[in-house]
Amino acid sequence: MAVRKFSEKKLTAEVLHRIRNTRNPRLKQVMASFIRHVHDFVRDVKPTQEEWFKGIQFLTETGHWSTGKRQEFILMSDTLGVSMLVDALNYQAGAGTTESTVLGPFHREKAPRYPLGASIARKASDGVPCSVSGTVKDARGRPIAGAQLDVWQAGADGFYDSQKGNAMNLRGIFRADAKGRFHFRCVKPEYYPVPHDGPVGRMLTATGRHPMRPPHLHFWITARGYKPLITHLFVKGGKYLDSDAVFGVKPELIIDFKRGKGGVAEANYDFVLMREKGKK
Secondary structure, three states: OOOOOOOOOOHHHHHHHHOOOOOOHHHHHHHHHHHHHHHHHHHHHOOOHHHHHHHHHHHHHHHHHOOOOOOHHHHHHHHOOHHHHHHHHHOOOOOOOOOOOOOOOOOOOOOOEOOOOOEOOOOHHHOOEEEEEEEEEEOOOOEOOOOEEEEEOOOOOOOOHHHOOOOOOOEEEEEOOOOOEEEEEEEOOOOEEOOOOOHHHHHHHHOOOOOEEOOEEEEEEEOOOEOOEEEEEEEOOOOOOOOOOOOOOOHHHEEOOEEOHHHOEEEEEEEEEOEOOOOO
16 A cells, blocks of 8 residues: 655544554544644744653653652643533532542551541651531532541641651541531631642743732541542632642632631531432
């Protein structure tokens, strides 16, 4: 068979033609869309050879910075707003149910399990003591007994435990009681920068952006028959609420962290989960 004459205008069609036998229909759809968009991007930007290679170097370096404790690609996705876009398309909160937001790059598997009322903070230097309580319910107001709450946060120094070593701190897993209630202790969230000593940080600097996140507490809530909820609780009045580096703030998730007895901060929030499709 004769080799087709090269044509820049027909190149995209030729590449798409080459993947026509892809067996997995979803993979074929994703790859075809990816090819079209990348080709359109190149035609729009018209990068030089040097610029294209610099872009490849950026992606390569992003991969090299990614480890089991730090996922630079998630950080890039977060800071470009892609993570929030994917979340928005996949988790659309129904009437009265709790809004979701980004997972972030610092969740860890197999966090320690604690009884209700325990503290996830191991050192006094972790930050200002804080008490968090609330309930987990469904959209009809019924308590979800035994719902699991996976909680994690940065310390007052602006770092997560995985940024400082292998020991787990400021994270833990709790189970709601028979009435869907939970309570635990942590430290009052403080604002902090996302890691910006790598390629993503240089991207932020080059585009005139700051790396700061407003004060927040992470939650991953699961219960049988309900859609998993990944979300934050943000501190009302906290700095950078209007310019979160990862675009994760939603007004419904901003709450008071009031000053209680003995200087302990107090917060209360009722989470409302969505039923999985087909579940009643």
